[in-house]
Amino acid sequence: MLFQAIDRPSVQEKILDGVSRKIAKLHSPPAFGKTAALRAAYEHVTTNPGGMAELFPQGISHCGWLTFSHSYADAAHAVTDLATALGVAPLPGKMTLPELFDEVGCRSGCTLLFLDEVEEPSEPGVASMLSELFLNAPDNLRIASAFRHLPHLPLARLGVRGLVTELTARELAFSRSELRTLFGRLANANEMETFYRASYGWPALAQITRDLLPGISDPSERRSLFDGNHPRLHAYVSEELAALVSPSLHAILRYCAILDDFSPELAEHLSGLKMLPAEIRALDDLYPLIEKSALGPGWYCLHPVLRRCLEAELAVDPNLLPARLHSKAAVWFTERQLIQKAVSHAAQGGNFSLAADAIRQAGGVNLFIRAGHTVLQTLIEDLPASVIHESPGLMLCHTLVLAKSGNVQAARERIEALKMMPGQCELEGFDINSSAFGHIEGMIGIYQDLCSVPAAVRELERMAAELPPQATWDLGWINNHLCIAYTRTGRLDLAHRTALKGLACYREEKAVYAEAFMLMHLGLVNSLAGNFSAALSFCRQAQELARSAEWKDENLDAICSVAAAEIHYQRGDLRQVEESLNEAMKPIVRGEGWVEIFVRLFWNLARSRLRLSGLDLALAAIDKAEEVAVERSLPRLKHASNIMRVELFTRSGLIESAVAIADRLTGMVQEAAALDHWTWRETNDFHLARARLHVAQGNYAEAMENINLVLATSHGNGSGHYLLAAEVLAVRVTWEDGAYGRSLEFLQSAIARARVHEVTQMFVDEGPEFAAILRAIVRRFGLKVFSADGVDFISRVVGQRALLPGERSPKTRNGKAPSAQGLLSAREREALLLLRKGKSNKEIARDLGLSEATIKFHMKNVFLKLGVNRRSMAIAVSDKLKIN
Template identity: 25%
Template sequence: MATATPKVAGDVLILDDGGEPTAIVVGSPAWFAWLDEASGFTYQGERGSFTARREPRQRGGWYWKAYRRRDGKLRRAYLGKAPDLSAERLASAAAALAGVPPAAAAPPPAPSLASPGLISTKLMPPPARAGMLPRSRLLDRMRLALDRPLTLVVAPAGFGKTTLVASWLRTLGRDVRTAWLTLDEADNEPVRFWTYLVAALQQVRPGVGSEATALLRVARPGMVDPAVTALINALAACPDELALVLDDFHGIVSESIQQQLASFITYLPARFHLVITSRTDLGLPLARLRARSLLGEIRADDLRCTGDEAAALLRLLLGRELPPESIHHLVERTEGWVAGLQLAAISIQGQLDPDQRPVQIGGEDRYIWDYLIDEVLAQQPAHIQQFLLRTALLDRFCAPLCDVLLPEGAPASQSTLDQVERFNLFIVPLDRERRWYRYHHLFAQVLRLRLAQTSPELPRSIHRSAAAWLWGQRLYEEALQHCQRAEDWGQMVRWVEHLVEDLMMRGELAIIIRWAELLPPQQLKRRYRLNIYYAAALAILGRLEDASAAMEHARQATAYADSDPSLAMRPGELEALQSIVASTQGNMESAIDYAGRALDLLPPQRSILRLGATMIMGSMLWMRGKMQQTVAFLEDRMVDAASYGGEIVYAWVDMLMIYVFRSQGKIASAIQKARQILAPLDDPSLPVPISAGLAAAQLAEIYYEQCNFYEALLLAQRGFALGQQIGSTEQQAFNSVVIARVYQAFGDAAEARACMAQAVQYVATQPIEYRVAQSFQARLWLQQGNLEASLAWLSEALQHPLLVQYVWGSEPLTIARVYLATDAARAIPLLVEQQALAIQDGRFGELIDVRALLALAYAAVGEQEQALDVLALALAQAERDSIMRTFLDLGDPMLDLLRRARSCGIAPAFVARLLDVAALPPRPAAAAAAPPALLSEREREVLQLVAIGQPNRAIAGSLVIAPSTVKMHLKNIYSKLGVHSRTQAVAAARRLGLL
């Protein structure tokens, strides 16, 4: 096959030369060595994309140029000689070609949603500060946390929970890796919560939970169970002692997250310790842990300051001793509340006779609020009060952000911030450089309440100003959050529309849907462009009813914004959208008509909707079985993808190539392409293609055919999770089909029926996918002897034009199976016709299935010679790629025919292998729930060499061991697998997924 065009994604070069894809870091020696030999590559970065070529100089030597088509013109940029091609140079060229102005000076970098990342300061424990109270009695309690899987520190605000836990972490030795995550209300979305949790662990143990990260990257809101399972498994495999702190958990009110965390805690490995701080009790089932003394708890009564601790704290804060009666009075009034003591210390600073000052602090909330307002805020200079009130609405802030929220003439925010921190006004630095800050939660709440009371018109204005500044710094998620709080829906929808096409190009369908559904319905309905992309995302993910409603809203919205410069493109865009919806509804002829009209109406410039219509046309070529035309079409679309930087185009092309490869019988190429699509799941730095779930189903199907059941089941379960998390019912259905087939091979008929029924139900609203799933269900019924159900399916199927070209579930071949069970003679003309069509269209991969069935049909009518001739053709083709289940799933009639083939010397090695595998007893499905541990690593190495035909002496040479040692390993392998020969051992190992 042709070598794929090298691609640079951000700062990583991805090479695919027909073997395993290779990644090279831009700027590394390997990168510059590769440039000396390369002729070109495509680049996709945060700020743009281009195609690079190496060109000769007139005076000798070579240099690199970048090309990109924009506004109908081919633009170019000089990159330089190979040594000049740094990551920064590539990014700068991409921005220039895209027409993006140079980045303005900005505060410390912070990640954004459009450039997926996390706020790193949430993953940092608070730094040690002067004036901290040493609390040795509580540190002794905390040291027991390493003996338990879970420790809770629960108390109201201001009791010193965070300070205590952070102090404990600093006492731990280097043999314990400690991670930190500060939570807030925005983390109530399960995907976000678990993404941050995994990121916190990766701060101290890089790479841990990478599979979970990949699963979360494509997750639909709330659907994170597979990722949590993957994380538990990763922690179980981690050799390090790990402690993770979840700070401020009281902000997490999501029942889903609490249930997921309960499951997570249940299966924590012994070397992992979780510490949670919260103002409220957790909604977790803790009784079992308490009963087994596996739960540590520190409560408000434990955290209350004793008289001695209060005296020590006040001495630290005031720099002097207070009389015992004053200390007693403060402890009594604050009830040992640390924050109350701190507030009291601030209020009495500078007083000539502080011990005589009455302290108006009580245990009731009203008194606490009054105290903070009257005795803290009111004591500050006017410009400090103004600063505190106007910045309290921010979850985090830096000086440049604060500057835009203050009125003209106010002191510079940086100097005010320095004063606020020096005055210890409940401000918390979020990084070591002290650039980003937040307020103590309680203090922030009081300030927000005060602002609403005194200036009710200001909060919306402040939120709007903050949103504008954050948007300018590319902090899109935070900008949209402030738009929400300001209820500035017009601005919010304009910003979402600004990003939505790029999100679609990158395949970020779940983000498009999430943002659209945050808007009030009336606002959403009036926005043409947003509804176009919203409808497309919904349709691609199988939400057809919602997609149709959004499409109708887009059509109605054409009455608005008549001055929109893109107005002329709307008819073509609506036709393109209609083609996408029609294709997912199974109305193929209409889809082609709509797509054709869209291509006529839309100009040949960058447009994801034009690409969508083009993709529909390509899919139709494949559905009609035109393999060569499909391949040529796909090669052209890869050029489009490289030019437009469209990840969704890459994903579609790659997925369709797998289908084509399987149809053509190029199984090795299909495996390679599927693995290429799935590779990002193991590298959290790479985006996960939206087609990953379908690629998993296809690769799992191939593994199933090769009797690698463990790999097939594991991969199909993973693919199901990917589909579940992005809301793709198609991906869930097709992975369920593979799971059902594996269970049937295991002999678990009931579980197989349940999984297959579930697959059919998932795609009940998607006509084509529904019929494919039903075709597989009919085959399963035949395997289980349910002829009545199969005949009912046949009656229904014959009422519609048949689906032939799908790699999976070809309806004519399912009909042939039913005929074989009732009247084999009826199957022969149908199969002869299918054989001729497959050869004509180049669908050689489907000939194995066709010919296996045709051989059975000839045998059933007594044409034994023809049966063996056709079977010989099928076996010769299947042996190359170890395709076995096509034959074995046909049951005893095929086994009888294989025995006759063996007696005639037809494909003797492969036939013997098939019969050996068939003779193995069904393996319980439960055995596949975990990786097999039957064989040691060395035994597996020996078995792999046996499988490729090496004799004992050659194995000894390969592994640098004695021949007698090889014999010992083989004896152990035979015993563990319950076999008596090398051939049986290899067959059993393949059956058990050990090879």
């Protein structure tokens, strides 16, 4: 019995839970620790029967163990052994199973039966008896059983009633933590992870590896052991396979060693052998040696160790050349339009002309663009450079791979080289069309931040107007590019409209990869428009699509996470933002990204880090942004990084540093705008950063001048995001400047804009002084000027603010630190509650144990904050505002 040294409480709990219901059924190949798990559960019951009261309230009358014999000649012999295990005295003559059930059913408590090594009996009478045992056992007979093969027992009805608990090889396999316990110091963390991926936690392979490790000193042999490529592991897996399958199926599986995934039809095609129906059915019962593939029903894949074992068998057979098998598989996949598989096997077989032909037959360049980046990259990497350079279409695909991998300059050079090739004017000499060429060149322009050149935008608009409605693929990518160009130039209504058109086109084309991008663009545009709830909905749809259909593309998932992080930040989910952006940074920095994504990534990461970790880590994010700007030649990202620094320094009280950077930026704006390195977003961000800096210096007129510029621009292009940011800052500026009425107007407008989307962070970011201003506005105008939802929103903003890590305590104009209390103090709420019950000041004082003078003081504050002067009005306003 294996693995007794490892405590497996979770497996034991599942077995006992299943027995408490009715039946616990364990089935897996040999050496998965079934017997050890059953024995542990059995001993736990027998050594501590009184501790089972929670699972077995009626108590345990008897607990028995039976190793089911494979040699039972008849049912009577099996029933006799069952009676002994169940503690039933034998009756005169041969006991029948119903008689045994009667004896057990008369007991007051539960009887537990642990059956080990149960196999499908060859004797029909024994098989019938076994089915009856599981189906007709009395309610107080509970069974735990272990099978090597999936038992053919009619337990479906019991399963529907929740009476059957099933533990398969997946549940019995070792987890990473259990492997660490087994190996101890014999292996490091990287070796453990490698072994887990190779073995799937198969306990027998783990035990063999652990036993071999102390005697291995050769690094290559040690590496082969953890990789699952050791002869001892191969020998064990080969023996298990031979015991479980027929020689003919073993031979067929040997051919499948060259395949990541196989179907019975493909296996027959490669081997030239016919699979029997029973052998096809057996594939479903051979986990973990053979498991179902992610490709769908009817597809399977080999366990990594078994695959290496069969590859070794394949290598020693002179009649089985892997290259020939790969070519044969490539033809099969090509006939079924499985282009990625076809090209991969053709390349591995050295038949590169077949790979190129398969690509052309399946649609050429457009196929690559539709399939998604991971498919495109995998196919291109399988081909040698000489084959790629022979085909302009493959060269164009390689160009796209370079661009999406972050090598944008190299991609641009390849595009220019393609333009100079003979026949480039008409593009007939290419195995591509002008649309595909324009698509890829436009994408490179986006990555280089050159997508809003007026002539290029007009050309895209002309193409969109001339194409027929059924040209959905071309209309899709054209609207995608127009959306990005319109967003860059601040035409948000057009950006939203083209994004919806592109989404509709890609959905009609069933292009999931492109559809996820369009949903993400809709999230970005709606976020800028201030439609934060809609933006989050689009971003979530994009993430779900990417993680379900494009789960291998970590770059796409990271881009969707960046888009969603903008809304999560505005809602105050700072920890989630920091974690998701830390994960997203690596794939985006080394892969696909453009200025809009880079700015959101680093700006929101810096802001969340400032709140959670302090200025140093926030500045590290800005440093990384500048590094990317230099590496990718993105001057606009460099300017945005400097604007970020102005904001961070201002918020952290480092005014001199902020002033120095702001002055330097001011001198660069005109030149940057002339070079198209400064857009409406940089203009708005810089105006807001300078306004905040002017506030810190006490220059309120200059601050309001910058804010008014943002308000005018945002009203013009419909940017609700910047409208909200400007209004929030204007609340503070006008209040500090003594324009209290205007401050209230800005606050009411900002709350109305933010409340419906639960956006609080813009208010919180303005610091403790802003919370003090909110309380001052409430004292001056009363809560009656706000709706009940508005009061709740203000309360959340006031209560959410905390001093930043390393942040200097800010001061109000009179030099005093602002209060950190809410709109109504706890004592004021208590007094108001008693007032609503109709009690006088004297009664309130008595109930609260305070003096009447103190209560009058609290009531005065309550009246002031509610904006009332009578008790009845205070009750009415508090009821309206739902103040408890």
